[in-house]
Amino acid sequence: MRQGSHSLLIKRGHLIDPAARVDAPMDLLLRDGQVAEVAWPGKIKGSADEKFDARGLIVAPGFIDLHVHLREPGQSYKETIATGTAAGAAGGFTSVCCMPNTQPVVDSPEWVAWLQKPERGAVVNLFPMAAATKASKGAVLTDYRALQRAGAVAVTDDGKPILGDEIMREALRLGAELNFPIIQHAEDTRATEHCSMNEGPTSFRLGMRGMKASAEASIVERDVGLAQQFNGARLHVAHLSTSDALKVVRRAKRNKTRVTCEVTPHHFSLSDSDIADYDTNFKMNPPLRSGSDREALLVALADGTVDAIATDHAPHASHEKEVEFERAAFGITGLETALGLAITKLHREQRIPLTRIVELFTVGPARVLDLRGRGTLTRGSHADVTIFDSKKRWTFEAARSRSKARNTPFDQWQLTGKAIATIVSGRFAFRAD
Amino acid sequence: MRNAARGSLLDIGHLKPEEIVGLLNSARRMNPQKPRPLLKGARVLLLFYEPSTRTRSSFEIAAKSLGAMTTLVQAGGSSIEKGESLLDTSYTLRALGADMVVVRHPNAGAPALMSRHLDIPVINAGDGMHEHPSQALLDAYTILRHKKTLKNLQVGIIGDIYHSRVARSAIHLLSKFGAKITLCGPPEFLPEVATTLAPNLHITRTVEDAIRSADVIMLLRVQKERLAGMKISLVDYISRYQITSSRLKLAKKDAILMHPGPIIRGLELAGEVADSPQSVILEEVRNGVPVRMAILARAFTRRRA
Numbered sequence: 001m002r003q004g005s006h007s008l009l010i011k012r013g014h015l016i017d018p019a020a021r022v023d024a025p026m027d028l029l030l031r032d033g034q035v036a037e038v039a040w041p042g043k044i045k046g047s048a049d050e051k052f053d054a055r056g057l058i059v060a061p062g063f064i065d066l067h068v069h070l071r072e073p074g075q076s077y078k079e080t081i082a083t084g085t086a087a088g089a090a091g092g093f094t095s096v097c098c099m100p101n102t103q104p105v106v107d108s109p110e111w112v113a114w115l116q117k118p119e120r121g122a123v124v125n126l127f128p129m130a131a132a133t134k135a136s137k138g139a140v141l142t143d144y145r146a147l148q149r150a151g152a153v154a155v156t157d158d159g160k161p162i163l164g165d166e167i168m169r170e171a172l173r174l175g176a177e178l179n180f181p182i183i184q185h186a187e188d189t190r191a192t193e194h195c196s197m198n199e200g201p202t203s204f205r206l207g208m209r210g211m212k213a214s215a216e217a218s219i220v221e222r223d224v225g226l227a228q229q230f231n232g233a234r235l236h237v238a239h240l241s242t243s244d245a246l247k248v249v250r251r252a253k254r255n256k257t258r259v260t261c262e263v264t265p266h267h268f269s270l271s272d273s274d275i276a277d278y279d280t281n282f283k284m285n286p287p288l289r290s291g292s293d294r295e296a297l298l299v300a301l302a303d304g305t306v307d308a309i310a311t312d313h314a315p316h317a318s319h320e321k322e323v324e325f326e327r328a329a330f331g332i333t334g335l336e337t338a339l340g341l342a343i344t345k346l347h348r349e350q351r352i353p354l355t356r357i358v359e360l361f362t363v364g365p366a367r368v369l370d371l372r373g374r375g376t377l378t379r380g381s382h383a384d385v386t387i388f389d390s391k392k393r394w395t396f397e398a399a400r401s402r403s404k405a406r407n408t409p410f411d412q413w414q415l416t417g418k419a420i421a422t423i424v425s426g427r428f429a430f431r432a433d
Numbered sequence: 434m435r436n437a438a439r440g441s442l443l444d445i446g447h448l449k450p451e452e453i454v455g456l457l458n459s460a461r462r463m464n465p466q467k468p469r470p471l472l473k474g475a476r477v478l479l480l481f482y483e484p485s486t487r488t489r490s491s492f493e494i495a496a497k498s499l500g501a502m503t504t505l506v507q508a509g510g511s512s513i514e515k516g517e518s519l520l521d522t523s524y525t526l527r528a529l530g531a532d533m534v535v536v537r538h539p540n541a542g543a544p545a546l547m548s549r550h551l552d553i554p555v556i557n558a559g560d561g562m563h564e565h566p567s568q569a570l571l572d573a574y575t576i577l578r579h580k581k582t583l584k585n586l587q588v589g590i591i592g593d594i595y596h597s598r599v600a601r602s603a604i605h606l607l608s609k610f611g612a613k614i615t616l617c618g619p620p621e622f623l624p625e626v627a628t629t630l631a632p633n634l635h636i637t638r639t640v641e642d643a644i645r646s647a648d649v650i651m652l653l654r655v656q657k658e659r660l661a662g663m664k665i666s667l668v669d670y671i672s673r674y675q676i677t678s679s680r681l682k683l684a685k686k687d688a689i690l691m692h693p694g695p696i697i698r699g700l701e702l703a704g705e706v707a708d709s710p711q712s713v714i715l716e717e718v719r720n721g722v723p724v725r726m727a728i729l730a731r732a733f734t735r736r737r738a
Contacts, residue, residue: 201629205446207541207563207601277549278542322550323518324540326561 006049007031008426012041013054013387017061018355019363019376028059030383030426038379054387057420060358061377062094062125062384064365066183066262067158067238067310068335070096072120073111074103079315079404082121084335087313087403089430091335092361092419094384095125095374096313099158100136107131107142109150116151123429124422125384127153127369132171132182136160141167144174153369156183158238159285161219163189169226176233181260181369183236186219186245187211187286196326198272198287206278208326211287217244224252224259236368237261239312241286243296250305260368262310265334265341268297270409280321280328281409284314301360302352308365309357311338315405333403337396337410339388343417347390354390361386383426392418437548440533440732441555444545444564445605453570453606456727460574463498463723463730470500471730477501478531480522481558482508482538487694487718488558488567492535495725501733504529523547533732536560554732562596568693569602571724573610575717576649579689583610587685589643590614591674592653592701593622599693600653604631617643618674621663622655640674647684652676652692655701667700676702681711689713 008030015026015038027044029037037044070084081098088096098115100106106115107130114120115128130152134140136159144155155171161184162168168184175182192211197203199210220237227235237249240261252259266284271291275282282288300306314331321328342360346352366375373381398411422430437443445453463469477496481489489505496503506526508514513522519538526534533554536544541561548555559565573583580586588607594600594616607614608631615635616623628634637643644650655674660667681690690702690712698704707714 199626201626204595204624204626205601205630207561207598209562278545319518322520322546324538324546325542326540 005032006426007036008050008052008423009044009048010052010054010059010385010387013057013059015059015377016355016358017377018359019061020378023355026059028377028385030385030423033383033425035377035379035381035383038377052387052421056389057387058354058390060386060388061362061375062422062424063092063339063361063386064095064371064375065093065311065313065335066097066308066365066368068096068098068313069101069315069331070098071315072102073114077317080121081115081126082123083402083404084313084315085122085124085126087333087335087401088124089422090402090419091337092339092386092388092422093124093335094386094422094424094429095127097127097129097153097369100129100131100156101159105131105135107134107136109143109146112147112150112152124424129154129156129183131155132157132162133167138162138164138167141170141174144178144180148178148180153371154181154183154236156185156238158183158185161185161187161189165222165226168223169229172227172233172235173230176230179232179234179370181234181236183238184219184223185238186216186223186240188215188219191215196283197275198289200272200290202272202275206275213242213244213289213293216242216286217248220245220248224248224257227259228257233258235259239264239267239286239310241267241289241293241297243293246296246300246305250300253305260307262308262365263297263301263306264310264312265338266332266409268294268301269341269345278325279409280323280325281332281407283325283328283330284312284332285330298346298350301346302350302356306360307368309338309342309360310365311335315403316407318406321407331407333401333405333408335403336401337408337413337415339419340394340396340415340417341410343390344415348416383423385423386419387421387423388417388419390417392416394418435549435552438552438554438736440735441548442566442728442732443548443555443557445566445569445602446564450609453573453609456570456731457574457577459727459730460724463726465494465498465722465726468498468500472496472499472501472733475501475532475733476530477503477729478526478534479503479505480526480534480536481505482513483559485537485558487721488537491718491721492558492725495722496729498722499726499729501729519543519546520550523551527551527553533729533736554736556728556732559598561598563598564602565598566602567721567725567728568599569606570728571717571721572603572651572691573606574724575691575713575720576689579713580648583607583612586612586648587646588612588614588649588651589617589647590651590653591617591640591643591676593655593659594618594627594653595622595624596659597653601630603651604634608633615643619663619665619670640680641683644680644683647688650676650684650688650690652690652701654693654695654697657700671700675700676706678703678705678709681706681709691717694718
């Protein structure tokens, strides 16, 4: 992507690298796309092409988002790889994984390759996820070997869960053979037809059909059971949102099943009772859940059950959102608010240590996908770095988002914690003004 | 995005008790036989995305009794059929010079959406399973013609509460004034979560318990198609929940029987019950006009305050 020798010295920052158990003032030298040296402040000798003074800031491995919708190919009126990754960079993400539910569905090695072409204009690392079944129809598996070779990091039919037991078993079996993660959007869609929010007092009051929490837990339970049949199967539960599903994951992890899960910032920040006035910026799938589900997520984020925070960044055009709630598209944007929400809601309100939050953005997601040399800043790792101010108070303004879309419930929210610089392969992808 | 224009009526849930009292008092001063030109020259748009007989004609008669011009726009035979969005239709009606819009829509929250984008009052004539505020107001008006107060009144609401916007609005209104409400129906029509809607709600699965010592019995329409997918059969439903003359005797002697219509004789109620002296079903229809006159008058006079 970028040519020639280049070095960048990040000094006087506070390094948090949970994978290396580092939580101390450290200087960092990046050279030619790799971490060249990590040392106590002032101990790195010699000159660098560029220097960054990170005094008062946290220096962390580059954040990885396991779940974003960049809408290409086919839906560039919502978002493009260029605008979506720019929003990612502004939010502190150095790597994003894009979902295959595009038009057409990314279910061939050709499309996986297409996504990674320089012409797409990605400003951060882009890791494609491919469809688990042809056209995500849940009937015929895609060619996992070829997709993996083309650069796909996992397969998923996100948004269209794999319901058939046989096909899911086959996906996990083949995934185990190839060491390829299968990501499931856990929702029994047979039980959630015509539903646009979570079932509970709020859906009853608003007069809208509600999705039962059990529609998520039952699929997680089924998938865990199937994954246990194959040594080496890797099951990842996308945007887990209910207390019941968490129980299943917790039990599976205790039994040494290789199951991982992610939680979104909106699910740990909001609950269904926040849906006021039929505001469609509060409509997403899985939906905002009950207050007790949210509390269970907070516990699981703190105690290690959750592996990663993932945004499920889902941009839409305004004409798809400014309609009747029941007719509106599911999904909200999330790349630029994730860090601020994590620090505000998890660190400041819940007292979850910063090291754990950094873990959820870095080594956690890197392990889910086995991304070698990412999610840490040990010597020789990729030079992906997120530098953030954990104390900065700021107001998120949707109108100034780098994303093409404005569909967020967090417009005008006061947040604490903001990315100051995002470094991808040793170069700045974003620098705060 | 903006707040709803003053004079809008989107739901009962957010209405203050004094606003409800104000509307009911105003309705008592309205007389469809003696037109008052309170809305002279006003254009009232009736936007109906769902079929409706009584609500639509009731609003229309109310508007005309106040001297307004009305225009009916229905989903069939308009640009709505061609895929125009609710907001674009709303802007179009505004551009045509509408002073207020009365809207009936199959989706919950559709009037709220319109009200956030329009500078004229929006009146909810029923939105999905959410609310039907003018029905609740006319029901309160009707009850108060027979009972002194809503406070401590025993009200049994029976039937398909889950799918009913009439039930939600009635529950909000009656609860605000301290009525004691018993809800009755099979679980598919009445999930336990219903009790969270308002204070003082109780659930029973036995229709006799809902009727016994009641001052007011409020029946809801039961759609046969909905029973199709349920555990309970049509025959069982009728035997367990239908209001018959003998069941009606369990209520207080001066109890009134209400139904928002359309009624299905032989399903939720026996034919003779509909025609019994205790039935106020047609009176409800009649009272709809002055109540809707009050709603429209409030909308028009408050719109630019």
